[in-house]
Amino acid sequence: MSRNLLLRTPQHVLTGALAIVFLFPLAWASVASVSPQAGTAQTDGWGLGNYQTLADYQAGIGQYLFNSTLVSTLTVLFTLTVSVLGGYAFAMFRFPGRNVLFLLTLAILMVPYATLLIPLYVLLNELGLQNSLIGLALVLAMFQLPFGTLMMRVSFEAVPTELREAALIDGCGSVRALRLVLLPAVKPGLITVGLFAFLAAWNDFITPLVLISDSDKVPLPLAVANLRGQVMGIVDYGATEAGVVVLALPCVLLFLALQRHYVRGFMSGALKG
Amino acid sequence: MSPTPTLAAPPGDVAREGGRRPRRPLRRSPALTGWAYAAPTAIFVLIFFVVPFLLVGRMSVSDWGLFAGNRGWNAPENFTSAMDDRMFWPAVWFTLKYTVVTTVILLGLSLGLALIVQESTRWNGLLRTAFLVPGALGLASASLLFYALYSPQASPLGFLGIDSFLGTPSAALWSTVALIVWRFAGFYMLLVLVGLQGISGDVYEAARLDGAGRWQVFRYVTLPLLRPSLALCTILCVTGSMLAFDQFYILTKGGPDNSTVTIVQLVYNMAFGGQNDLGRAAALSILVLVALLVVNALQFRNLRGREG
Numbered sequence: 052m053s054r055n056l057l058l059r060t061p062q063h064v065l066t067g068a069l070a071i072v073f074l075f076p077l078a079w080a081s082v083a084s085v086s087p088q089a090g091t092a093q094t095d096g097w098g099l100g101n102y103q104t105l106a107d108y109q110a111g112i113g114q115y116l117f118n119s120t121l122v123s124t125l126t127v128l129f130t131l132t133v134s135v136l137g138g139y140a141f142a143m144f145r146f147p148g149r150n151v152l153f154l155l156t157l158a159i160l161m162v163p164y165a166t167l168l169i170p171l172y173v174l175l176n177e178l179g180l181q182n183s184l185i186g187l188a189l190v191l192a193m194f195q196l197p198f199g200t201l202m203m204r205v206s207f208e209a210v211p212t213e214l215r216e217a218a219l220i221d222g223c224g225s226v227r228a229l230r231l232v233l234l235p236a237v238k239p240g241l242i243t244v245g246l247f248a249f250l251a252a253w254n255d256f257i258t259p260l261v262l263i264s265d266s267d268k269v270p271l272p273l274a275v276a277n278l279r280g281q282v283m284g285i286v287d288y289g290a291t292e293a294g295v296v297v298l299a300l301p302c303v304l305l306f307l308a309l310q311r312h313y314v315r316g317f318m319s320g321a322l323k324g
Numbered sequence: 325m326s327p328t329p330t331l332a333a334p335p336g337d338v339a340r341e342g343g344r345r346p347r348r349p350l351r352r353s354p355a356l357t358g359w360a361y362a363a364p365t366a367i368f369v370l371i372f373f374v375v376p377f378l379l380v381g382r383m384s385v386s387d388w389g390l391f392a393g394n395r396g397w398n399a400p401e402n403f404t405s406a407m408d409d410r411m412f413w414p415a416v417w418f419t420l421k422y423t424v425v426t427t428v429i430l431l432g433l434s435l436g437l438a439l440i441v442q443e444s445t446r447w448n449g450l451l452r453t454a455f456l457v458p459g460a461l462g463l464a465s466a467s468l469l470f471y472a473l474y475s476p477q478a479s480p481l482g483f484l485g486i487d488s489f490l491g492t493p494s495a496a497l498w499s500t501v502a503l504i505v506w507r508f509a510g511f512y513m514l515l516v517l518v519g520l521q522g523i524s525g526d527v528y529e530a531a532r533l534d535g536a537g538r539w540q541v542f543r544y545v546t547l548p549l550l551r552p553s554l555a556l557c558t559i560l561c562v563t564g565s566m567l568a569f570d571q572f573y574i575l576t577k578g579g580p581d582n583s584t585v586t587i588v589q590l591v592y593n594m595a596f597g598g599q600n601d602l603g604r605a606a607a608l609s610i611l612v613l614v615a616l617l618v619v620n621a622l623q624f625r626n627l628r629g630r631e632g
Contacts, residue, residue: 069437070450070454073457076506077458077469080472083472136362136364136365140365141362144355144361146354147355148359149358149362152362152366155369155374159369161620162373163612163613164567166610166612167380169383169602169606170380171372172596173379173388174376190372193369193373196368225357225361250460254463254464254465256463257592260573260592261596272464276574288475292469292472295465295468295472298468302461302462303461306456
């Protein structure tokens with residue numbers, strides 16, 4: 052026992068220190084965002100001054116938050132709708148072209164986003180969706196389809212056959228069976244897919260960088276990145292930290308609240324490799 | 325699409341199809357109903373994946389300007405001129421170097437972390453959460469955070485005695501690697517943990533009965549049985565690193581002296597960063613696609629070959 056304790060105490064100290072190293076950048080950003088920053092425009096003491104600078108920036112933080120929220124919400128909606136219907140089709144029905152379509156959906160994973168963004172830029176221009184948050188959300192949802200469709204297919208397949216049959220015997224059509232019986236049964240899958248789609252859309256950088264050129268239509272990550280060195284290479288680090296906090300806060304809170312789903316979603320992807 | 329590693333596709337999923345028990349159709353015309361449900365997927369995949377995929381091929385053999393549009397065929401000029409670009413080989417070399425460094429460090433660290441926190445205790449649960457929280461941030465947010473963390477004016481890291489985190493080519497590389505390790509170590513730790521939990525206790529017991537010490541158990545039992553998990557981590561990490569963009573775009577903009585221009589950054593520069601040559605960028609991005617497919621094919625063979 053005492054030998055065990057001797058071995059364990061240094062290990063606890065070491066891992067505790069490691070955990071502090073991992074948490075330090077986030078803690079520092081939170082503190083720095085409300086502190087006066089030396090060598091930047093913001094020098095009037097502790098407080099929300101950095102957030103004020105961020106709010107004053109060009110179109111303003113309200114606009115950027117609106118852009119990000121709209122794009123993320125639309126992406127989640129598109130991803131869930133298409134993944135649920137597709138997952139249901141792949142899990143429950145046999146139809147010609149089924150395997151080809153499923154493989155094509157998964158093939159999205161094999162093609163780097165850099166390869167697709169160049170033609171998508173041209174295509175969205177042709178479709179009149181350039182500079183449009185809806186166009187951006189459609190593209191982001193497409194990138195979520197492999198995981199979403201796979202996750203929903205597996206979720207529907209895991210529902211006991213008896214449950215489906217009971218719904219049929221009670222006279223449900225496939226739509227009512229989906230809505231009343233199957234959707235409640237796959238709720239964990241829905242949450243996971245929705246969570247991943249939200250985080251991906253909220254955090255995405257390169258897609259709006261390529262597809263959105265109006266400065267008042269960019270989502271928050273681009274707006275915060277644009278704070279750097281626009282004028283004579285002067286960087287407002289305080290406002291940047293404030294932006295990072297606004298960007299990170301919903302993600303960290305969502306992660307802590309839905310940690311189990313997050314871990315499960317990640318593992319269900321991993322286990323199949 | 326963030327450069328977070330994409331979750332791997334299940335290679336066995338479709339092949340399994342044949343052996344499945346016959347499914348009772350929900351309706352009299354299941355084929356038609358099935359297509360009705362699959363239609364949104366088909367439309368999405370067709371418009372936003374298949375069409376762009378064909379289009380990028382077409383663009384790669386055309387003289388295609390950002391504003392001018394298609395000015396006719398020019399095959400294979402885009403490919404040769406993309407490879408003749410002054411930055412092509414430096415970017416390939418830098419991307420490879422970055423990929424190797426990142427993969428080796430991330431794999432080693434996440435294996436270590438997973439071994440430390442593998443037992444399910446409350447303390448370990450807290451540690452796991454601490455290691456995982458950075459993974460909740462977007463790569464761009466994390467890069468912006470580290471951009472300030474590394475700044476000469478605002479940095480709290482003065483005690484490390486480093487003059488410039490991003491000012492020299494090697495400092496810029498290692499500073500970016502530190503950011504990526506911080507952001508992804510928890511992710512890969514989780515993957516290794518899944519692998520560790522898949523190893524049955526009996527195996528360890530048998531090894532101990534045979535008189536194996538801690539190191540021997542790790543070397544001859546844990547490590548070989550973890551091989552699939554570690555191989556998967558490698559594939560995800562290599563793929564993610566080969567496509568690195570956000571972190572360098574935000575932290576270094578490719579500098580100093582173009583020393584941190586990655587291949588995807590070069591694609592971006594050719595298309596939108598001043599050269600406005602979409603055709604050449606399309607050709608280069610197809611080379612990226614081919615390289616990625618080759619690397620992944622090799623790794624998948626490795627993953628499957630050693631498993632059985």
